[in-house]
Amino acid sequence: MATIIDGKALAKKLNSQTSLRVKKLQDTNGITPGLVVIIVGTDPASERYVRNKHRTAKRLGIYSLVRQLPDTISQSELLKIVQEYNDNPKITGILVQDPLPKQINEKEITRAILPEKDVDGFHPINVGKLYLDDSTNYPVACTPKGVMTMFKEYNINLKGKNAVMIGRSAIVGKPMAALMLNAGASVSILHLLTKDITEYTKNADIIVSATGSLHTVTKDDVKPGAVVIDVGQNINEEGHLVGDTDYADLLDKVSYITPVPGGVGPMTIATLMQQTVDLAEWSLERGK
Amino acid sequence: MATIIDGKALAKKLNSQTSLRVKKLQDTNGITPGLVVIIVGTDPASERYVRNKHRTAKRLGIYSLVRQLPDTISQSELLKIVQEYNDNPKITGILVQDPLPKQINEKEITRAILPEKDVDGFHPINVGKLYLDDSTNYPVACTPKGVMTMFKEYNINLKGKNAVMIGRSAIVGKPMAALMLNAGASVSILHLLTKDITEYTKNADIIVSATGSLHTVTKDDVKPGAVVIDVGQNINEEGHLVGDTDYADLLDKVSYITPVPGGVGPMTIATLMQQTVDLAEWSLERGK
Structure with a gap:
């Protein structure tokens, strides 16, 4: 009889580790990891995912923002908003929720996110490092x-x-x-x-x-x-x-x-939370 | 009986196409693709490879430089030299010949080359684009x-x-x-x-x-x-x-x-020449 891999229990365990790491970062370094989820339009499934991410992040002590944007937004406006979070030191992880409306060039948006804030691990430079088995720190899907x-x-x-x-x-x-x-x-x-x-x-x-x-x-x-x-x-x-x-x-x-x-x-959201904290820690290490 | 894939003949064919493309770039756009091969130290095998590359490039009409450096060079000196060619508009492709001496962090050197001059296709962003099957132009190994x-x-x-x-x-x-x-x-x-x-x-x-x-x-x-x-x-x-x-x-x-x-x-060097011209053409397209 197979062992059933319990993703729910493991996600819970991972989340409590993440929560402790958040607390430690705050206590030791006065830093709170920050996640922004950018959602364009009102797709109900996307809204549900985003709500779950937001709720989990807050529960673990992560500074969590949801940026809701109209589905009429232009490419340049969306790029500007990504740039805003690239420049915002309170935000350590940026996620743009799929799907995006047709007028948006998703690839360009993914590449506009600073690789060190690319909490989804979708930026080609992070994908390249993964495929090359790079020994430094980088986010992964x-x-x-x-x-x-x-x-x-x-x-x-x-x-x-x-x-x-x-x-x-x-x-x-x-x-x-x-x-x-x-x-x-x-x-x-x-x-x-x-x-x-x-x-x-x-x-x-x-x-x-x-x-x-x-x-x-x-x-x-x-x-x-x-x-x-x-x-x-x-x-x-x-x-x-x-x-x-x-x-x-x-x-x-x-x-x-x-x-x-x-x-x-359940492991996907827990890993997103884990990686938000990873990015905050790596950013701190780079700053040293 | 197997068909024997004749790499020598194909390399020759590819080289003549490359040579025609070089001529066309010169005639139509006044541009000569430029390749620099940076070699550190005096490893005989490396010197032979570099000589072959240099000779082939020149024969095809490519502006070809060999930059020979002492094996005592420091990381920062080598980075400065890479930067020099990044900034040099005559150079469209930069190659740092393997192997490098122990004091050199090869990974950092690879990443210092501008991705759009990375004629070897080793930069992680180019590797990432390849793995993602990106539809834009980028160099490949x-x-x-x-x-x-x-x-x-x-x-x-x-x-x-x-x-x-x-x-x-x-x-x-x-x-x-x-x-x-x-x-x-x-x-x-x-x-x-x-x-x-x-x-x-x-x-x-x-x-x-x-x-x-x-x-x-x-x-x-x-x-x-x-x-x-x-x-x-x-x-x-x-x-x-x-x-x-x-x-x-x-x-x-x-x-x-x-x-x-x-x-x-024989296809490796011929492809290097082809890609040197690719990079020059892509650079021209970007400039438009």
Whole structure:
């Protein structure tokens, strides 16, 4: 029977560590980490995410701002607002919530954020450092970073393991693949054009799925004892939130598995909070 | 019988295209692409590489400088020299030849080169753009970029193919993996910690080896019709320059293969020249 990786409990643990680090930064250095989440327009899902981030940040003692902007905003106006937070010493992390309206060049916005305030880890210079396995401090996309925290917590060692990343998005697949490679795994990156995913998964020690498709990983696709990490969020035929993998079927074949909900999801926001404090600490170190 | 990918002939073809592009830039825009190769110390192999680069550049009409520096140079002196070429409008591409003496922090030197003059494609922001499959123009490491030119020349389509990259260096393995991924292949990145390379290669449509070890890819490791690209340069038992793969044995099993010498090697310098001109053209476009 598989060990179920409890993302909810781990997120809680991580959040209390983060909260202690915030307190220490305040007590020792008189510094409060500051996060601004910029949201453009009124997409209900985005508003819910942003509210959750804001609430968690405040609860952990982080100085948290939500900057709500009209969906008619121009590129230059949005760039100016990003610049404002780049220049604001109270803000150590800047996040621009997806999605953005059509008139906005998202790539340019991402690149306008100072790399040292890029709390999402999406700036190409931070992506480059990650892919190069740079030994200095830099932010990394929160979802894959959260998965690495799970591996660590459950003593899942990646060194020499065969890892398969299904999905090659900039937000999950690519940074996750880089992190696993840096941890010593052999990594296969699969995607929509891959002809036979099973050919890879059946030999894999670690499988991470981020496809947004039901039944991406079935019981027949995995070898006994594999570790399965499910980043997917899908609504199934019965209207329930489920992952990419056949969770119930996999339980008696794999060694570790993340549930959906309660697996990777809660770790993403907790990692965002952790990284907001990381950025504040790194900024302090640079200032020394 | 395999088609032998003739890197020497292709490099020659690429060089004549480059030479025409140089002429056109001069005639139409009054601009000459300029390359500086900075070499520290007197390593004979490095000196030979640098001489080859210099000679080829001059032959193609590129303004070529070699800056020879003593191996006692300090970090700050070398940084100052890089800055000098960053500021020099005649220089469109800057290359710092490996290896560097111990007192030099190579990473810092790489990052001091302006990303738009980074003719080697080693700056993390350029690596990040590559990994993100950015649609704008940016330089890419020359050896893997040269391999992509080979694929194109021989109509080897990577879309949906299973590709295996053996080696994860910053200079070859990682950028090569990213380029193949961007071209639509499923990509497995293997390295010294990989337990069973054959498990991957036996199902691979494309195999790129950059290990620097003899017999990395043998006849038993590949499936019939595979494409084998050999980036290795090794001296064998008889004192001859050979690649990582068992070239002679593979000839009647694979569909395409690169010889060593005469395969990937000549493409690296030709690609460096091509990219020097790319940088000059992109700089011109930005200035418009």
